Amino acid sequence: MISGPQLPFPANEPEMLFCEGTEGAKQLKQALEHRDVVEIPAVIGGKRLFSNDVVEVRAPHDHQRVIARIHRPNETQVREAIASARSVARDWANLSLASRAAVLHRAAEIISTRHRVRINAATMLGQSKTIEEAEPDSACELIDFFRFNAYNAQKIHAEQPLSVATAANRADWRPLEGFVYAVSPFNFTAIGGNLTTAPAIMGNTVLWKPSEKSALANFICFEALEEAGLPAGVINFVPGEAELTTRIALSSADLSGIHFTGSSAVFQSLWKRVASNVGAYRSIPRLVGETGGKDFVVAHPSADVDALSIALIRGAFGYQGQKCSAASRAYIPKRLWGEVSKQLRDRLAELRVGDVADPKTFMGAVISEASHQKLSRVIESSKQDSGVRLIFGGKTWSDPGYFVEPTVVQVTDPRHTLMQEELFGPVLSVFVYEDNAWAETLALIDATSPYALTGSVFSTDRFALHEAENVLVNAAGNLYLNDKPTGAMIGQQPFGGMRASGTNDKAGSFMNLLRWTSPRVVKETYLPVRHWKFGA
Numbered sequence: 001m002i003s004g005p006q007l008p009f010p011a012n013e014p015e016m017l018f019c020e021g022t023e024g025a026k027q028l029k030q031a032l033e034h035r036d037v038v039e040i041p042a043v044i045g046g047k048r049l050f051s052n053d054v055v056e057v058r059a060p061h062d063h064q065r066v067i068a069r070i071h072r073p074n075e076t077q078v079r080e081a082i083a084s085a086r087s088v089a090r091d092w093a094n095l096s097l098a099s100r101a102a103v104l105h106r107a108a109e110i111i112s113t114r115h116r117v118r119i120n121a122a123t124m125l126g127q128s129k130t131i132e133e134a135e136p137d138s139a140c141e142l143i144d145f146f147r148f149n150a151y152n153a154q155k156i157h158a159e160q161p162l163s164v165a166t167a168a169n170r171a172d173w174r175p176l177e178g179f180v181y182a183v184s185p186f187n188f189t190a191i192g193g194n195l196t197t198a199p200a201i202m203g204n205t206v207l208w209k210p211s212e213k214s215a216l217a218n219f220i221c222f223e224a225l226e227e228a229g230l231p232a233g234v235i236n237f238v239p240g241e242a243e244l245t246t247r248i249a250l251s252s253a254d255l256s257g258i259h260f261t262g263s264s265a266v267f268q269s270l271w272k273r274v275a276s277n278v279g280a281y282r283s284i285p286r287l288v289g290e291t292g293g294k295d296f297v298v299a300h301p302s303a304d305v306d307a308l309s310i311a312l313i314r315g316a317f318g319y320q321g322q323k324c325s326a327a328s329r330a331y332i333p334k335r336l337w338g339e340v341s342k343q344l345r346d347r348l349a350e351l352r353v354g355d356v357a358d359p360k361t362f363m364g365a366v367i368s369e370a371s372h373q374k375l376s377r378v379i380e381s382s383k384q385d386s387g388v389r390l391i392f393g394g395k396t397w398s399d400p401g402y403f404v405e406p407t408v409v410q411v412t413d414p415r416h417t418l419m420q421e422e423l424f425g426p427v428l429s430v431f432v433y434e435d436n437a438w439a440e441t442l443a444l445i446d447a448t449s450p451y452a453l454t455g456s457v458f459s460t461d462r463f464a465l466h467e468a469e470n471v472l473v474n475a476a477g478n479l480y481l482n483d484k485p486t487g488a489m490i491g492q493q494p495f496g497g498m499r500a501s502g503t504n505d506k507a508g509s510f511m512n513l514l515r516w517t518s519p520r521v522v523k524e525t526y527l528p529v530r531h532w533k534f535g536a
């Protein structure tokens with residue numbers, strides 16, 4: 001039953017503009033210039049643990065600059081984190097939902113005010129985001145996750161079975177029995193805040209393994225939750241080596257669920273490990289994973305070319321193409337391609353790649369040396385490939401950071417690997433189709449890639465939009481009509497995909513929260529039956 005204040009449907013956190021000359025811009029500049037190296041401990045049962053197993057975190061656009069040092073916990077400490085999550089589980093579950101929601105609301109206020117600049121600066125430095133990419137992520141979306149998770153939990157708790165004159169029935173929205181293992185990716189600071197607090201608002205306790213590359217911003221998020229009064233042990237910050245931490249977490253009989261966002265390959269490896277161990281768990285662990293994408297943009301011959309080319313630029317190259325939803329394969333009819341390719345070339349020639357602290361920069365660096373090497377290899381081999389034509393870009397350089405120019409390639413074979421595999425970088429592959437091959441092109445899109453995360457359809461013809469929606473029904477969990485395939489907002493476009501893109505549990509919505517509860521239904525009869533014979 002609900003107790004405590006009734007939360008209204010939350011409004012999305014408004015974006016703060018850090019325009020030159022404003023107080024916000026001044027504070028941001030100072031935070032970016034701050035040269036202190038942050039020591040990031042594991043935090044287990046509220047205790048900060050420093051170790052000798054240290055990993056440096058460097059700014060991808062300036063890789064000589066160390067911004068943080070992660071103190072990785074050892075095997076014993078990971079086990080202690082599990083024990084800590086278990087020891088506080090009953091008390092946390094027994095708190096009213098209103099008390100748990102209050103923690104998230106306070107954390108939202110803390111991020112919205114005193115930690116806003118700090119967490120944005122950490123996201124810019126650690127993940128190489130411009131402020132235009134950091135603010136919607138590490139401030140707005142993180143805050144939205146906190147507020148919407150609290151609101152949606154209330155909505156679930158309000159859902160109750162029918163009671164009658166002779167009996168009362170009630171759903172007791174219990175957490176799962178055990179702990180949830182939350183594993184977050186580098187590319188959105190907000191995701192770590194959601195993977196942990198979605199289970200926590202439903203009463204679960206959590207082990208959080210962040211990505212090393214986003215550990216600084218994620219640690220600030222964790223500190224905001226602590227400041228907001230999150231009791232020790234409810235979320236344990238465990239920035240350990242991925243394999244070791246996962247092996248220990250997944251071998252515990254108390255594992256009740258995995259809340260993962262990252263690549264499809266890693267999620268599949270976790271799934272296999274759980275499957276091979278399934279008899280050893282106290283419950284059947286819930287597996288929730290939002291994973292990779294090879295997101296499409298398809299233009300009908302009736303498409304608005306200006307809107308299309310802007311959507312391709314923003315969708316493919318925002319945050320260097322390192323969004324799971326980034327446009328990475330496009331299908332353009334022959335009759336539009338001349339104008340679209342001209343607009344792409346003209347506009348991309350103006351697009352600045354470089355230091356994210358410079359307000360004129362549109363694209364920073366890619367996340368790591370490994371990613372840079374992979375993208376450089378793919379681009380170089382495309383240049384040698386007779387089936388690929390370079391339309392724009394193609395340069396990469398690794399000093400002072402891991403930079404890749406926005407790159408557009410045209411393929412002659414629509415099933416080229418460039419149209420199928422997730423590259424996770426600023427490379428857009430285009431297939432130009434015959435103007436009368438709209439229906440075949442839709443079928444091709446559906447069958448080309450194993451992923452099904454996001455997609456966009458551009459057309460001014462209502463019948464064409466309708467046809468695309470039908471044919472592509474299983475090709476994307478989030479479909480956009482006349483818009484870029486990125487930029488989902490919490491509460492507006494619940495996010496997630498199918499096929500190799502994950503379990504489609506719609507992050508930030510009530511659907512995701514349902515995975516973290518195991519309801520008990522209690523019936524109380526007022527007048528027990530006193531005869532064993534029917535009709536007596």
Ligand code: NAD
Pocket residue numbers: 183184185186187188191209210211212242243246261262263264266267269290291292293323324325422424453495496497501502
């Ligand atoms: P990743 O799979 O490399 O890492 C994700 C997390 O898994 C990190 O915490 C990492 O340390 C951990 N990890 C890595 N190897 C592991 C292993 N062998 N065992 C256990 N844990 C391991 O992904 P990433 O590079 O951080 O993020 C990019 C990927 O995430 C892309 O594929 C992108 O599409 C996907 N992504 C998907 C969504 C979505 O909502 N669908 C959102 C963001 C990112």
